[in-house]
Amino acid sequence: xxxxxxxxxxxxxxxxxxxxxxxxxxxxxxxxxxxxxxxxxxxxxxxxxxxxxxxxxxxxxxxxxxxxxxxxxxxxxxxxxxxxxxxxxxxxxxxxxxxxxxxxxxxxxxxxxxxxxxxxxxxxxxxxxxxxxxxxxxxxxxxx
Numbered sequence: 696x697x698x699x700x701x702x703x704x705x706x707x708x709x710x711x712x713x714x715x716x717x718x719x720x721x722x723x724x725x726x727x728x729x730x731x732x733x734x735x736x737x738x739x740x741x742x743x744x745x746x747x748x749x750x751x752x753x754x755x756x757x758x759x760x761x762x763x764x765x766x767x768x769x770x771x772x773x774x775x776x777x778x779x780x781x782x783x784x785x786x787x788x789x790x791x792x793x794x795x796x797x798x799x800x801x802x803x804x805x806x807x808x809x810x811x812x813x814x815x816x817x818x819x820x821x822x823x824x825x826x827x828x829x830x831x832x833x834x835x836x837x838x839x
Contacts (some may be wrong), residue, residue, distance in 0.1 A: 708806050709761075
């Protein structure tokens with residue numbers, strides 16, 4: 696595993712999963728840019744989605760992870776930005792396909808809906824799967 700920088704952020708609904716995944720990333724030797732939140736006080740997920748998006752767009756991070764209660768709000772907020780492909784995943788197959796077919800640069804999960812073991816497996820699939828290019832690039836070009 697390379698030492699690429701991964702930006703990670705969560706609202707209060709994804710905080711515990713953020714802590715778990717941050718530890719896994721560090722154990723893999725990756726640089727983690729933790730952009731909050733740091734406690735369980737209620738916060739607004741669009742603010743944290745924007746922080747990860749900005750880190751990717753300005754080059755501080757290669758990829759990102761966003762976590763909220765369901766993952767839905769974070770994925771909607773992040774996908775508003777040009778150049779961002781945030782994929783809400785719920786299992787290893789959707790995590791793998793998000794990279795393989797969609798070149799997703801942000802992994803999104805629901806901290807209240809996914810258990811830690813599945814989330815870890817999704818993280819591994821997201822990190823270890825390469826974009827296939829080819830016909831998939833043509834489709835991404837249409838989105839852009």
